[in-house]
Amino acid sequence: MAGYIFRRVLQAIPVFFGTTFLIYFMVFAMPGDPIVALFGDKTPNPAVIEQLRQQYHLDQPFIVQYFLYIGGIFRGDFGTSFSGEPVTQILARTFPVTIRLAVLALIFQSVAGIAVGLVSGLRKGKLFDSSALVVSLILISLPIFVIAYVAQFVFGVQLGWARTTVGPGAPLQDLILPAIVLASVSFAQIVRLTRSSVIETSGLDFVRTAYSKGLSRKRIVPVHILRNSLIPVVTYLATDFGVLLVGATVTEGIFNVPGVGNTLYQAIIRGEGPTVVSFVTVMVLLYLVVNLVVDLLYGLLDPRIRLVK
Amino acid sequence: MAPLEETPLVAIDAVKVDEKPSNLWIDAWRDARRRPIFWISGLLILLIIVVALLPSVFSPVNPFTEKCDLSLSNGDPTAGHPLGFTKLGCDVYARIIFGTSTSISVGFIVILLTTVLGLLFGAFAGFYGGWIDATLSRVGDIFFSIPYILAAVVIMSVLSQYRSIWTISLAIGLFAWPSTARVLRAEILRVKQSDYITASEALGVSKIKILLRHVLPNSIAPVIAITTISLAAAIVAEATLSFLGVGLGGTIMSWGNDINQAQRDIRVHPQTLIWPSLALSITVFSFILMGEVVRDALDPKARALR
Numbered sequence: 201m202a203g204y205i206f207r208r209v210l211q212a213i214p215v216f217f218g219t220t221f222l223i224y225f226m227v228f229a230m231p232g233d234p235i236v237a238l239f240g241d242k243t244p245n246p247a248v249i250e251q252l253r254q255q256y257h258l259d260q261p262f263i264v265q266y267f268l269y270i271g272g273i274f275r276g277d278f279g280t281s282f283s284g285e286p287v288t289q290i291l292a293r294t295f296p297v298t299i300r301l302a303v304l305a306l307i308f309q310s311v312a313g314i315a316v317g318l319v320s321g322l323r324k325g326k327l328f329d330s331s332a333l334v335v336s337l338i339l340i341s342l343p344i345f346v347i348a349y350v351a352q353f354v355f356g357v358q359l360g361w362a363r364t365t366v367g368p369g370a371p372l373q374d375l376i377l378p379a380i381v382l383a384s385v386s387f388a389q390i391v392r393l394t395r396s397s398v399i400e401t402s403g404l405d406f407v408r409t410a411y412s413k414g415l416s417r418k419r420i421v422p423v424h425i426l427r428n429s430l431i432p433v434v435t436y437l438a439t440d441f442g443v444l445l446v447g448a449t450v451t452e453g454i455f456n457v458p459g460v461g462n463t464l465y466q467a468i469i470r471g472e473g474p475t476v477v478s479f480v481t482v483m484v485l486l487y488l489v490v491n492l493v494v495d496l497l498y499g500l501l502d503p504r505i506r507l508v509k
Numbered sequence: 510m511a512p513l514e515e516t517p518l519v520a521i522d523a524v525k526v527d528e529k530p531s532n533l534w535i536d537a538w539r540d541a542r543r544r545p546i547f548w549i550s551g552l553l554i555l556l557i558i559v560v561a562l563l564p565s566v567f568s569p570v571n572p573f574t575e576k577c578d579l580s581l582s583n584g585d586p587t588a589g590h591p592l593g594f595t596k597l598g599c600d601v602y603a604r605i606i607f608g609t610s611t612s613i614s615v616g617f618i619v620i621l622l623t624t625v626l627g628l629l630f631g632a633f634a635g636f637y638g639g640w641i642d643a644t645l646s647r648v649g650d651i652f653f654s655i656p657y658i659l660a661a662v663v664i665m666s667v668l669s670q671y672r673s674i675w676t677i678s679l680a681i682g683l684f685a686w687p688s689t690a691r692v693l694r695a696e697i698l699r700v701k702q703s704d705y706i707t708a709s710e711a712l713g714v715s716k717i718k719i720l721l722r723h724v725l726p727n728s729i730a731p732v733i734a735i736t737t738i739s740l741a742a743a744i745v746a747e748a749t750l751s752f753l754g755v756g757l758g759g760t761i762m763s764w765g766n767d768i769n770q771a772q773r774d775i776r777v778h779p780q781t782l783i784w785p786s787l788a789l790s791i792t793v794f795s796f797i798l799m800g801e802v803v804r805d806a807l808d809p810k811a812r813a814l815r
Contacts, residue, residue: 218651341794346786442656473666
């Protein structure tokens, strides 16, 4: 196990340098003045430009700039936002809200997705199955901002069941609607994955054996079929984290949830390029860490993975 | 025991000479054409492409030449303007019709880019193995580790002065190709084990010829299956970026732009938001349905799950 952890962490190092270098390269190795480019149509105050030049060490050669920037990341310095607040300070304030939203969405999508997928798979070809497939395809086709606006309009404006924007402190009951919206796309994917996995497992020999030795369906479905069908679903939940990050950016923006995603959203729509870069970097690093942790957990749960290679 | 002459060995071994030889593609076509959703999604896609190519046939109003009338701001539908007007007094229907080509072009340019990059990286990594595979796969890992919409947000922020269909397609495609490369690489690793590859090697066929003539044609099916779905994803990505305001500039007709413009008035005038959203969703839905059919048709294992 120690060897597996070591190998996996070692693999993550080039990816860490690669991704940060790519982001940095895209921004600062472009022709022209990167700071002016980042502001687009706006012409920032010369003092702001000068401060950003210093912050990103633009007087140095490119590769030196990059390593100074990496050094900053290791010291926990992700730069300052447009309003002058350190990015880490903003993260400390907004991160707990995003975690709450994301955990809520994860619960919704996995509980509902697995339940619907299981019933669908057990009743393959029946009315419930066909309708679940159609609904999931429609949900996959709807971009998340469309789902968010429809939900906001129907449940918030017309029916008045939920508040259209989240109140100060982001209380849990205000987060329910945004979390359902955030969960909807992955919910559909989980339904489809669980369904096909259940159909596949139901046809396997050990399930037939279980039936032929007289076990009840009540025992076979949860213990034999469901448990063995969940492996691809769990894998999906981990890879889906990137979708969740982008989804959270849009959802938090539309429902005005005071989270990390909303900070990025506000910076994007206001055209505050340097803040956008800082927060995208934070999200990418988060994505790397989550994938690393999930891989390590796999090694812990499934001995086959850590023994291969 | 039955006498020997009664065993119809000839019948068992007989090859029906007249029958057309079947292969994966013929089987796939036979399977697909039997399914109603193939025809439904196919007709929808055909219609969408015709609208994208000839928008003026479908909309008498040309939004590029006809000026918007501010006095009609958020106006209700009138004769000749079936879906009403935007906040700036532009014809909603005309903007949707003329915005079709934007979504479709971005979709096709992106899959062209991801397929070319994915084929190059996936084929070389899977076929040559060793350090080539190790290097190419690590490069792929790096691009794969940045969610492509986030990467596109950064690229489009930097390229704020050069916003066009080409730059946005480049921004999306540049980070979307590793999934194609991964699928192809995995399939090539499987195909490489086949006896006919060993036979070709034994016959002394050159490596590059084996790759192009035998390995690629036999491992391309899963790539084609995911390409249709990638096309839908690219259309969503363009709309999301335009919706966020880092996509296409204001002069380009784009459903994402229209949704972005309409969002402020969602409470008082939701129609201007709903119509472009509907156009976007129907387009994405058509391509996703088609992707499902193509995947099922090319993968016998997926057929069994229906």
